Amino acid sequence: MIELRNVSLKYGEKEILKKVSLTVCDNTIKAILGPSGVGKSTILKLMLGLIKPNSGQVLVDDTDITPLKESALYGIRRKMGMVFQGNALFDSLTISQNLGFFLRENMNLPEEEVNRRVTEQIQFAGLEGYEDQLPESLSGGMRRRVAIGRALIFKPHMILFDEPTAGLDPVSSKKILSLISSLRHHNNLGAVIVTHIIDDVFNVADSVAVLYQGEIIFDDVTEKLHESKHQFIQSILSDKILEL
């Protein structure tokens, strides 16, 4: 479980988050919806402890991670897998090296176990035959699947997606979304999906929080989004995509 309690964050004079509170339960898919530049990626980075809030607490499985040092955070981060907005694959490594990279780096696993897990992810992500290719030679959707595989390889119990369908064609988007919803059924995984595309929310999310001008203006099950009277939510429901 991940919980933000009254989290505020400023970059210089610019207030990005104003007392944001948010809970993500295990085994559910939670979407965070908001326009570009509102601070969605920032929220994911806060959850991982990559950045610290100016005030408030971030709790991961009931541990407050805000006062923790980097070395103490490594163990906690391994409970979560992160899929970055631009995938953040290592462009000088092949697909299977990318997948196995952090297992080799941070776990003292025997090489056979590493290879076994890499093969498992290759199959799960449907990347057979591309093991020895570099990321740049793959399509956007495939690269996204490699990034998802890399996040899953530690067997986390929560996975964080930063704009999983942004920049993908509709077919690839659909594939990624079905991959995401299959995660919960097969692996009992919780997920946070940050997005500015409202279709993503309706396709996979159990509940959704809407972030607008630094504040959470809606936080409930997805179906209730239609009942919201908030002007911003009404406008995004009619426009489908937030391009603000």
Next chain:
Amino acid sequence: MGSENEKPTFTRMKTGESTVIASHRMQFMPSAVILILGKKLVLQLKDFFLTMQEFFFFSLKAFMAFPKMIRYWRDVLDQATICGTDSIPIVLVSAISIGALLAIEVGNLLEDFGAKTMLGRSTALSIIRELGPLLMGLMLSARFGSRNGAELGAMQISEQIDALRAFGTDPIAKLVMPRLLAALIMFLPLTALSDFAGLQSAAYMADHYHKIDPGIFWNAVYPRLVAKDFVVGFLKAPVFAIIITLVSCFNGFSARGGTAGVGRSTIKGIVVSSGLVLIANFYVSKIVLENM
């Protein structure tokens, strides 16, 4: 009581209202400008010291990561190839051309004094103490520094550095420490190479341009060199290695704002590290020569 004392002053000012306003107007413009400039300056100073503090901790972490060199020995080797072996051509070219130029110009000068036999000594001193290491430093700052700035900057903006942290790898140990260690190891032989090539080309020019017998040239080089000359020259290698690597890596890590940001941080890395190399060159010479 205080307020009663102030009241009369206020009214007195009011009686001379027109003059007050006139003088106020004249002062208003400059004082507002100074105020804005002052505020800007304070902000920039604050920014500067914050950056300095960040840089200090960044450097500290890079040195503290040295025990992990066993784990990252492959990265150290890779970086040693990049900053060492691959830099040999550029170091050779710059050392040879400067050695040759130095021999020609200083030879002409010494000829006027009838002291051409001293050419070996004067070129040897300037190359070993100053020009050999300095040229190596500047070339490496351009070559190794730009590579670090661009590579790490690109990794930063594509979130690869965040990814390392997110999955539990210390990016400074993985990316910066191997570069620093490789530079510390490789800059010494590169300095020696730079010295050697510079002197050889000076000797060649002395022979072919000034018609100074190589025997005479080298005789003025070897027997006169003392330990101090080598200390000055070779102490610069690790100093430059630290400056160039840490400054360029730090700037790469601080890259923000897309590809243009990578360009900016790379340039900043090279400019700052070249400047610091020049300054450090002066101070190492000064300190060692004064104290040895």
